[in-house]
Amino acid sequence: MRADARRNYEQILAAAEAEVARAGADASLEEIARRAGVGSATLHRHFPSRQALLEAVFHDRVVALCDRARELAAGGDAGPALTDWLRSLASYGAVTRGLARSLLGGTQNPTAGTCETMLLEAGDALLRPARAAGAVRPEVTIVDLLTLVNAVSLATEGSPDAGAEAARLVTLALDGVRPRD
Numbered sequence: 001m002r003a004d005a006r007r008n009y010e011q012i013l014a015a016a017e018a019e020v021a022r023a024g025a026d027a028s029l030e031e032i033a034r035r036a037g038v039g040s041a042t043l044h045r046h047f048p049s050r051q052a053l054l055e056a057v058f059h060d061r062v063v064a065l066c067d068r069a070r071e072l073a074a075g076g077d078a079g080p081a082l083t084d085w086l087r088s089l090a091s092y093g094a095v096t097r098g099l100a101r102s103l104l105g106g107t108q109n110p111t112a113g114t115c116e117t118m119l120l121e122a123g124d125a126l127l128r129p130a131r132a133a134g135a136v137r138p139e140v141t142i143v144d145l146l147t148l149v150n151a152v153s154l155a156t157e158g159s160p161d162a163g164a165e166a167a168r169l170v171t172l173a174l175d176g177v178r179p180r181d
Helices: 003-023 029-036 040-046 050-074 078-095 099-103 115-132 142-156 162-174
Strands: none
Touching: 003 029, 003 040, 003 050, 029 040, 029 050, 050 078, 050 099, 050 115, 078 099, 078 115, 078 142, 078 162, 099 115, 099 142, 115 142, 142 162
């Protein structure tokens, strides 16, 4: 990438991060371009869709969540590892304005390398051993769990203590995915 193109990309991304933090996933693309000091066409050359821009905004945060999943998977006890990760994901989604909303609807056809695909893969790597250990009902899928976590994140996003409230509600909901005696 040429130096000026790289500079435009970085300015757009910085403006998008600020605007999404302020206005959420529906942040104005025109406002992002204006704050970045570029035209709308330049924004769209770098990010052909709103979803592509949101993917770039949230990529590093999602990588950190996936790294956390790998750490928990290496730690041993599969059931608590899955629960801890889902609580972390719900809390993160609740306090990171726009993240939960940007992931809505992608489960129908996520593509390789997207934030949603990374979360699906990381979560499934925790779910499989939890299911095998009998800590999760056999019919529960990672899409079920991510849908649940996403709903909790969206519901608590504006709460005064959004992260703690999301973690509490996910813990409450996860009691329903454990096998019944």
